[in-house]
Each structure stands twice: as C-alpha cells, then as structure tokens.
Amino acid sequence: MIKIVGITFQGVLRDKVFHGILLVAGLFLFIPSASAFSMRQVPQLAITLSLSLTSFLLLLLAVFLGGTSLWKDVERRYTHSVLGGTPISRASYVLGKYSGVSLFVMATAFLLGVLSLAAIWFAAMAYPPDRPLLWLNILIAVFFDALKYVLLVAVAFLLSTVSTSFFLPIFGTIATFLAGSATQNVYDYLQTPQGEQLSAGVKAAALFFYYMLPNFSAFDLKANAIYSLPLDPGGLLLTFAYAAVYIAILLSSASLLFTRRELQ
Amino acid sequence: MDAIELVDLTKIFPGKKGARVKALDHLDLRVPQGEVFGFLGPNGAGKSTTIKILMGLIRPTQGQARLLGTPATLPQARLTTGYLPENPAFYDYLNASEYLTFIGQSFKLDTTTIAARSETILHRLSLWEARKRPIRSYSKGMVQRLGIAQVLVHQPEIYILDEPMSGLDPIGRALVKEIILELKAAGKCVFFSTHITSDVEAVCDRVGVILKGKLQTVQEVGTLMEKGITGYHIRHRMPGQEIFKESTIRPEELQVFMTNIFQSGEEVILLEPLRKNLEAFFLSIVSQGSSNDQ
Structure with missing residues (x-):
C-alpha cells in the first residue's frame, strides 16, 4: 500500500491540475494589500481572505484530484497493469490512492497555512489589530478545514469506485459538498417556529440528509480564528472522531465495492 | 500441480x-x-x-x-x-x-x-x-x-x-x-x-x-x-550437370522415390516438405465452428 501512496503522491505533484492550483495560490501575495482596502479590521479581513482562499484551493484539489484519481486509473487501464500484474489487492489500491491524495491535501494545507500566516503577519504589522491574534487558532482552523476536504476526498473515492464516467465522482462530490455544508442550517431551521410548520415528509427528508451526509459546518472554525474566540477542545476532539469514523465507513464501502468491480 | x-x-x-x-x-x-x-x-x-x-x-x-x-x-x-x-x-x-x-x-x-x-x-x-x-x-x-x-x-x-x-x-x-x-x-x-x-x-x-x-x-x-504434410518438393540432378529436375510427390511415395533417385546416381539438391500451415488448421476449425452454429 505504501508503494501506491508514493506513486499517487508523485502523480499529483506532476499533475497539471496541481500546477494550475499553485498558480492560483499566488493570490496570497495580494492579501495584505487587498485587506488594506477595508480601512478597518485589516488583520481580521486578512485572516478571512487567507482562510477562504486556502479553503477554495483545497476544495479544488479535493474535487478534482479526489474525483479523478481512481477513475482515471480505471479509465486509462492503469489498473489492469497494476492490479493484474502485481499482488496488490484492490482494497490496498483504494486505500493507497486515497492516502496519497489525502496526504497531498494535508501537505498543501500546511503550505497554504504557512502562506496564510505570512500574509496575516504582514497585514497585522502594517495595521496592528485591536485584539491579539491567536495564531494557534488560525492553524487549527486550517487543519480542520483540510480534514473536511480529506473527508470529501473519501466521498469522491466512494463515488469513483462505482462510476464508469467522471460525472458522478466530480459532480457527486460537489453536490455532497454543497449539501453537507447546508445541512446544519437546514436542521437549525427545522427547530424554528417556521420550520415546525413544514410537512412531516419534508422534515423527515431533511433529517435523513442531515444524518446521512457529512456535516461539513462542524469543521468551520473561521469565526474562532478571525475574532480570536476560544476553541472548545472537547468539541474539536468530537469533530476529529466524527471525521475519522465517517472516513473509515466511506473507505470500507469503497474498498468493498472496488473489490467486487469488474475491470473489463 | x-x-x-x-x-x-x-x-x-x-x-x-x-x-x-x-x-x-x-x-x-x-x-x-x-x-x-x-x-x-x-x-x-x-x-x-x-x-x-x-x-x-x-x-x-x-x-x-x-x-x-x-x-x-x-x-x-x-x-x-x-x-x-x-x-x-x-x-x-x-x-x-x-x-x-x-x-x-x-x-x-x-x-x-x-x-x-x-x-x-x-x-x-x-x-x-x-x-x-x-x-x-x-x-x-x-x-x-x-x-x-x-x-x-x-x-x-x-x-x-x-x-x-x-x-x-x-x-x-x-x-x-x-x-x-x-x-x-x-x-x-x-x-x-x-x-x-x-x-x-x-x-x-x-x-x-x-x-x-x-x-x-x-x-x-x-x-x-507433422499431420499437415501434404507432399514433398524435390530438386535433383545428375552429377556434373547444371540442369536440374523438379518433382512433387505425395508423402507415401517418398520412400520409393528416394530409393530410385539414389539407385540412378542422381544427387538431391533440395527436399522441401509441403504442408498446410497452422493458419489452414485454424481456418478449418473456425469454418467448422461457424457451420456447426448454422
């Protein structure tokens, strides 16, 4: 499996998608000057822009690398040479590919996190903030954002194991991301007086999706980073455990489905 | 095994x-x-x-x-x-x-x-x-x-x-x-x-x-x-002569033909088996298979 992780990591590094995303990362250079346009709360805006840009780049990586990595191997018949020509099992292959892509997402998150810290530091030096910046909060926010995308990559892999076209892995992953980011808001709405007036069917459907889809809003720690709000260690641990269990379920299902798939 | x-x-x-x-x-x-x-x-x-x-x-x-x-x-x-x-x-x-x-x-x-x-x-x-x-x-x-x-x-x-x-x-x-x-x-x-x-x-x-x-x-x-041999092509001549003769015979005639050649003092320049190649065998199987289906 380690060999597959290495090969996948190498492949992503040489992938044009990654090179394009690197170019977009050049936008970090403009964050300090763009933040200055706000005229007030410049460091806060710098944090917002940095975290949003990091999140956007990680989303692109998760969707395009997660959605195409396994699918491309099957489509281009690389799997025939590797799975037919070596003793690597299908489950190891899926887990290795997933680990390679996830490792890459985490490494990119680390790199973008460092760039974010640099951009925020420049902004804070030019316009000292009213409240002290909590650098650890910013780093933790980046880590949990990356964890969210590692979970999204697992969704993309699950969809790739059953799909013969890239539509399902790509658009299915985007749809899951959008729905998973909204389910908490929908759930909160159901608890309001207006929400309670909805039909039982609509409520049941909303609850079904709330429990079935990954809840991405749990990973959003931007407010804590921007406004230097204290983090709840128990909540963080719970979110981490939630991601670990969810990823384990998705990857077990993906391995099972891929093992049964016919590679014609 | x-x-x-x-x-x-x-x-x-x-x-x-x-x-x-x-x-x-x-x-x-x-x-x-x-x-x-x-x-x-x-x-x-x-x-x-x-x-x-x-x-x-x-x-x-x-x-x-x-x-x-x-x-x-x-x-x-x-x-x-x-x-x-x-x-x-x-x-x-x-x-x-x-x-x-x-x-x-x-x-x-x-x-x-x-x-x-x-x-x-x-x-x-x-x-x-x-x-x-x-x-x-x-x-x-x-x-x-x-x-x-x-x-x-x-x-x-x-x-x-x-x-x-x-x-x-x-x-x-x-x-x-x-x-x-x-x-x-x-x-x-x-x-x-x-x-x-x-x-x-x-x-x-x-x-x-x-x-x-x-x-x-x-x-x-x-x-x-071996089974595919349908005959032999033989090139032979009298010693010292430049002109040679060519003969094509059936497999069962080979023994007698070669005995005659040696008895007459001729030399054999070329002995080439004529055979159906594997392609002919393959094609016969394919055509047989197709006709069985009809």
Missing part, C-alpha cells in the same frame, strides 16, 4: 435490454509448468476474457481458475505470475525506471536486485536510452516493450501474455519470440493469446483454439505440423 488450471469456466456478461452475452462457455484447460501454450482465436472469441479471469480482473459466472493451485481471485495468486495486458497502459507521468522500481517493490524485491534486473531488461528491450523519459512520450511499440519488461522483472513461474506481439515491429516480434523460447528453456510456463498463427508455430508446444467462448480443440503444435 498444473501451472494454469481452468475448470468449467463460464462467463456471462449482461447485455443491452436485459440480454445475456455468454463470453465463455464451460471452458476446461490445464497447462503444465514448462509449457508454452498458444491461445488462438479470432477477435471476440473469449481470449482476453479468459486471461482477465486468470488475473482476477473479472470474476467467472461459474467455474474456477487457478494459478499453481491458488484461486485466481486471490492477490497472492499473482505472486508467481507475470501479466502483460492487451494494449497495456502505465502511469504515464513515470518513466520506465521508476515504473519498474515500483513493480519490483510490489513484489518485495530489494533495491539492488531491482536496479540490476531493470538495467539488463531495459537494455535487452532497447529501452535503456529512453528509461528517464516519461512514459507518455513513448511510442506504442515502446509501451508494449515496457509491458514485457514489467512481466520479466520479478522472474515469475507463469507468464500470461495477452497479444504480446501487438504493436511491435519485426525486430521486436523476433525478440519477444526469443524471450519466450528462453523462458521455455528455463522451465517456465508461458500462456499467450494471439490471432497470428505463425507466432504459435514458432514458439508453442500446444495450441488451443477458442471460438465464441468455447474451446474447440487443444493440439500439440509438433503433431499438427
């Missing part, structure tokens, strides 16, 4: 509108260690389906496939097997050296062994100069040769090659035949599919003909070639 064992192998693919396509029909075949077996059949006969089942890429609807006694569905069955897929494709962002290292590591070979074997194989397959170039820049023939390199690097006991000569130039084809004969001499089992009969004639011990998913026949290539 046989190297390759196919027992009652049947594969049915779902077709359009609920139809079922029988790609393999109760196929039974055993190939012992040390044999070169040619799997001959027209396009769509079921050759690749059989091989994909052997390599665990697809599952049989019925029956079993085993490699050295291990069910082909298990990854460990591939520990002793090298596989060249039809029209192979490899991670195109890697180069040949990186790819062979990856394959060697998958078989838990140490770095020194991988490096030594890779160098020998890449030289042999004329890929040494291109070893640092990304595979995406390779020609079809080069990719095919890299596929052969992948098969050789871990020195397995069984070699399963799906159309190994495809995309190769005459030099490459001759090289692959030479490699197959060397593997045979080393006591390895080579099972390869093809629809080119001359390849089978050149290297195989036995040939199996598959048609519409059914194994039609399995024959010794040597016996087949």
Whole structure:
C-alpha cells in the first residue's frame, strides 16, 4: 500500500491540475494589500481572505484530484497493469490512492497555512489589530478545514469506485459538498417556529440528509480564528472522531465495492 | 500441480435490454509448468476474457481458475505470475525506471536486485536510452516493450501474455519470440493469446483454439505440423550437370522415390516438405465452428 501512496503522491505533484492550483495560490501575495482596502479590521479581513482562499484551493484539489484519481486509473487501464500484474489487492489500491491524495491535501494545507500566516503577519504589522491574534487558532482552523476536504476526498473515492464516467465522482462530490455544508442550517431551521410548520415528509427528508451526509459546518472554525474566540477542545476532539469514523465507513464501502468491480 | 488450471469456466456478461452475452462457455484447460501454450482465436472469441479471469480482473459466472493451485481471485495468486495486458497502459507521468522500481517493490524485491534486473531488461528491450523519459512520450511499440519488461522483472513461474506481439515491429516480434523460447528453456510456463498463427508455430508446444467462448480443440503444435504434410518438393540432378529436375510427390511415395533417385546416381539438391500451415488448421476449425452454429 505504501508503494501506491508514493506513486499517487508523485502523480499529483506532476499533475497539471496541481500546477494550475499553485498558480492560483499566488493570490496570497495580494492579501495584505487587498485587506488594506477595508480601512478597518485589516488583520481580521486578512485572516478571512487567507482562510477562504486556502479553503477554495483545497476544495479544488479535493474535487478534482479526489474525483479523478481512481477513475482515471480505471479509465486509462492503469489498473489492469497494476492490479493484474502485481499482488496488490484492490482494497490496498483504494486505500493507497486515497492516502496519497489525502496526504497531498494535508501537505498543501500546511503550505497554504504557512502562506496564510505570512500574509496575516504582514497585514497585522502594517495595521496592528485591536485584539491579539491567536495564531494557534488560525492553524487549527486550517487543519480542520483540510480534514473536511480529506473527508470529501473519501466521498469522491466512494463515488469513483462505482462510476464508469467522471460525472458522478466530480459532480457527486460537489453536490455532497454543497449539501453537507447546508445541512446544519437546514436542521437549525427545522427547530424554528417556521420550520415546525413544514410537512412531516419534508422534515423527515431533511433529517435523513442531515444524518446521512457529512456535516461539513462542524469543521468551520473561521469565526474562532478571525475574532480570536476560544476553541472548545472537547468539541474539536468530537469533530476529529466524527471525521475519522465517517472516513473509515466511506473507505470500507469503497474498498468493498472496488473489490467486487469488474475491470473489463 | 498444473501451472494454469481452468475448470468449467463460464462467463456471462449482461447485455443491452436485459440480454445475456455468454463470453465463455464451460471452458476446461490445464497447462503444465514448462509449457508454452498458444491461445488462438479470432477477435471476440473469449481470449482476453479468459486471461482477465486468470488475473482476477473479472470474476467467472461459474467455474474456477487457478494459478499453481491458488484461486485466481486471490492477490497472492499473482505472486508467481507475470501479466502483460492487451494494449497495456502505465502511469504515464513515470518513466520506465521508476515504473519498474515500483513493480519490483510490489513484489518485495530489494533495491539492488531491482536496479540490476531493470538495467539488463531495459537494455535487452532497447529501452535503456529512453528509461528517464516519461512514459507518455513513448511510442506504442515502446509501451508494449515496457509491458514485457514489467512481466520479466520479478522472474515469475507463469507468464500470461495477452497479444504480446501487438504493436511491435519485426525486430521486436523476433525478440519477444526469443524471450519466450528462453523462458521455455528455463522451465517456465508461458500462456499467450494471439490471432497470428505463425507466432504459435514458432514458439508453442500446444495450441488451443477458442471460438465464441468455447474451446474447440487443444493440439500439440509438433503433431499438427507433422499431420499437415501434404507432399514433398524435390530438386535433383545428375552429377556434373547444371540442369536440374523438379518433382512433387505425395508423402507415401517418398520412400520409393528416394530409393530410385539414389539407385540412378542422381544427387538431391533440395527436399522441401509441403504442408498446410497452422493458419489452414485454424481456418478449418473456425469454418467448422461457424457451420456447426448454422
């Protein structure tokens, strides 16, 4: 499996998608000057822009690398040479590919996190903030954002194991991301007086999706980073455990489905 | 224990509108260690389906496939097997050296062994100069040769090659035949599919003909070639004369004809057997199979 992780990591590094995303990362250079346009709360805006840009780049990586990595191997018949020509099992292959892509997402998150810290530091030096910046909060926010995308990559892999076209892995992953980011808001709405007036069917459907889809809003720690709000260690641990269990379920299902798939 | 064992192998693919396509029909075949077996059949006969089942890429609807006694569905069955897929494709962002290292590591070979074997194989397959170039820049023939390199690097006991000569130039084809004969001499089992009969004639011990998913026949290539002799072409002349005579005789006339030649003091310049080649045999099987269907 380690060999597959290495090969996948190498492949992503040489992938044009990654090179394009690197170019977009050049936008970090403009964050300090763009933040200055706000005229007030410049460091806060710098944090917002940095975290949003990091999140956007990680989303692109998760969707395009997660959605195409396994699918491309099957489509281009690389799997025939590797799975037919070596003793690597299908489950190891899926887990290795997933680990390679996830490792890459985490490494990119680390790199973008460092760039974010640099951009925020420049902004804070030019316009000292009213409240002290909590650098650890910013780093933790980046880590949990990356964890969210590692979970999204697992969704993309699950969809790739059953799909013969890239539509399902790509658009299915985007749809899951959008729905998973909204389910908490929908759930909160159901608890309001207006929400309670909805039909039982609509409520049941909303609850079904709330429990079935990954809840991405749990990973959003931007407010804590921007406004230097204290983090709840128990909540963080719970979110981490939630991601670990969810990823384990998705990857077990993906391995099972891929093992049964016919590679014609 | 046989190297390759196919027992009652049947594969049915779902077709359009609920139809079922029988790609393999109760196929039974055993190939012992040390044999070169040619799997001959027209396009769509079921050759690749059989091989994909052997390599665990697809599952049989019925029956079993085993490699050295291990069910082909298990990854460990591939520990002793090298596989060249039809029209192979490899991670195109890697180069040949990186790819062979990856394959060697998958078989838990140490770095020194991988490096030594890779160098020998890449030289042999004329890929040494291109070893640092990304595979995406390779020609079809080069990719095919890299596929052969992948098969050789871990020195397995069984070699399963799906159309190994495809995309190769005459030099490459001759090289692959030479490699197959060397593997045979080393006591390895080579099972390869093809629809080119001359390849089978050149290297195989036995040939199996598959048609519409059914194994039609399995024959010794040597016996087949002997059985196929339809006569002899003989060129002979009197000693000292420049003009020679040519005769064509039936197989049963050979003994008497040669006795007469020697008694008359003539010398034989050329004795050439005339025979139906494997292609004629193959075509007769195919036409027989087609007429049975009608």
